[in-house]
Amino acid sequence: MSAHANELAVDHHDDHGHHHKETFITKYIFSQDHKMISKQYLITGLFMGIIGISMSILFRMQLAWPDHQFTIYEVLLGKWGEDGVMDPSMYLALVTIHGTIMVFFVLTAGLSGTFSNLLIPLQIGARDMASGFLNMVSYWLFFLSSLIMVMSLFVEAGPASAGWTVYPPLSALPQAMPGSGAGMTLWLVSMAIFIASSLMGSLNYVVTVINLRTKGMSMTRLPLTIWAFFVTAIIGIVSFPVLLSAALMLIMDRSFGTSFFLSDIYIAGEVLHNQGGSPVLFEHLFWFLGHPEVYIVILPAMGMVSEIMATNARKPIFGYRAMVASILAIAFLSTIVWGHHMFLSGMNPFLGSVFTFTTLLIAIPSAVKSFNWITTLWKGNLQMNVGMLFSIGFVSTFITGGLTGIILGDSALDINVHDTYFVVAHFHLVMGISALYGLFAGVYHWFPKMFEGKLMNKNLGYVHFWITAIGAYGVFFPMHFIGMAGLPRRYYTNTAFPYFDDLTDVNVVISIFAFITAAAQLVFLYNFIHSMFYGKVGPKNPWKSNTLEWTAEVKHIHGNWDGPIPEVHRWAYDYSKLNSDESDYVIAGQDYAPQHIPLQENEEEMHH
């Protein structure tokens, strides 16, 4: 085998020019290879995920047993957990940083960064990204922003704690809360760098998809993963700069005395000079990114789920064109619905009507996608690999979480559930858990492409999936109820309101499920690290998939294919396609026809 490979390497040496000597630093640290960069993204993302989830464990403990003293608070939080009592400001800091880390660092960079980098070149048949250098800079800026975010946890007055949406004036005035001092400054710096990193990544993805597709890979033959990454990158380019402008203006307001977002404020015994600004302006700017952001998080997961589901169902994805159309529709609509976070912000109620209309429209492409996934399963031959289970789980949580969006997107109904735990339950299911399922599905499915053919242990994978699936619903179903009971989110404790005394039980149940679910992630972590080193090496194409990445070399080489890049002759979903006389599959005895296989003699050309 290896002798053969060497021969090929010699034969086609001209094909992939630059084979220079790799040092440890160029190979593992300042690597410009998309496969290494994707691993760097994943591992940084997972590390941030551990921090984010650990924080949620701490505040879930506080919510379930507010009167109880836990020494662990003192151990982990120091002066904010003296005598085992959590400081209310620290509680807010934990929810703030949990939100920031999970949304941006785990589900944006860890998900889109990892898989866009890994899969775009491999699935479109490219040697690497359009600009390997830009890609490297993008990762290192992400690393720097993660570092600053983690550092901000250790500043004296505490990290940013105005909520992950950092609405001013709360986030602008250190007099309003301790976290709005140095912690907030670091938060803004970190986010500004993060945005730069995200933009560099996105531009690279777009250029690569447009320019570097291999021969025969027309846009309509792209796997849905690539469509999703491509459109996600475009949304990122459109919306992230707006967040940057908001962050810059907030920095100005905080440090240079401007009044973009501040007006008529009396705090800590004095009137501030600021006049004429409006916090509502910040909300507009923030949510102009903030809403597309949830699609930046969920679209890549959708793309990967489509791909993994088709492969494991041994069936083409149902309604490929409708799937692409709904990705585009969702992307377009996502940029004109931001106001549904602001129905009660004091903006003109007429705008509320407009945003209700556009918001509920999103339900249409979402419904189309869900039905298409379900139909993909219908009459399939489902291979229950762990990636497949997470993909089915994704559709389940996307439905249960998405449906409650019909309530929240309706301005009239939003009045009473806005900012309650109902919202928390909704978005955790529809974008948090769903996107995490997408991430896990992707990791289990493409692990062999990341770690040179090694597979993750399936039994640990099954344990991980089933506990997570049950635990996640155990956490978020009951949470809808405390939201409908009128309990506002971001309350350090409910004990100030005897009216909410009967919700303590519910909180205990939620927390117990949360601990179990979090514990299951340790199984994943163990499996991931163990398989990275000792995983069993499977076949070159373990899931019998059609896409090009499985034709690339198992061993990581710069340039992906040792020989010439394969040419593409068909779309990515010719699973279980029969020949014209329906006597056998197109390729006899093999229920899949990979993209690089030319049309067979007795095959009817049906798609693309």
Added chain:
Amino acid sequence: MTAFLVVLVIILFGITVLQLSKILNMSKSAEKLGEGSEVASEKDNNINGWLMLGFVFFTYLLLIVCFYKWWDVLLPQAASEHGSTIDTLMFISMTLIFVVGFFTLWLLSYFSFKYRGNSTNRALFFADNDKLEFIWTIIPVIVLAGLIIFGLFTWTDIMNVDTEDDPMVVELYAYQFDWRARYSGEDNTLGEANVRLIEGVNQLGVDASDPNAQDDVVVNELHLPVGRKILFKIRSQDVLHSAYMPHFRAQMNCVPGMITQFSFTPSITTEDMRMDDEVVAKVRKINNIRREKSKDLAAKGEEALEPYEFDYLLLCNKICGSNHYNMQMKIVVESQEDYDAWLATQPNIATALKK
């Protein structure tokens, strides 16, 4: 109760672990048979297919248990006129969600179970069907059109304040971490105010020279006459807050630098609401919990909790700082006479500022 729930959770967890250990054992024996690959075997397909079927029942069961255990924590009937429309719309949307969720989740799990992989099976090459796509595009379109229209009419009704109704103007004033209310007095017009005028007892920065301000009344407990339309003018002194009155299905943010508004007509007095069956049951449950807690506290030698009596609440529902969780004001809805009598006992601004 808590104990029961904990036990329930432990049982569910136990079942999970048991099932999982079964999988592990089965796959271990499979390994002995030489199926040591990390790719799903037929046995894995079978077990996970069955578990998928079980999963949908788990989802239904969880929902039923949640409803059974916690139906009573939900908010009681709406105490405002527009609130019942919101509740109807909520009920319709919820019904829709349950029906759609029930069927789609069933299909998802049932297909996962029914078509679990098998080496003799052959998947159907089924890539497109315009008719199906059309059906599940058009159905959501129609259903959503209905919901959007109902929702928008409701929203517009609530948010458009008709001055012909002659609403009573009341200011809600938010600051870290408490509320004040200012009644506009006989002229039903609030005097001008700005944070720059805050000084001493003039906590709300009311312009003392404004004739409209003289009869304004500042209080820290909100009293509302039943059946009278109230127009709240909402201000904030420092950061964003949100005036949330869940029992009235009412909420609006408090934004420094601008005046926001929300209007509703309270329809049930506090006294009547205390007699409402759901509220009675809820209060009884809460008091049982508080009695249990008091026992623990007494054992530790601490003060017992006071018994709880129902009151309407105004809560802060926008993160506003460390005491966000305890920024509340009591609301009393009473008859016009009681309200008038109460208001007469409160000093107006002209007198208050003179002191």
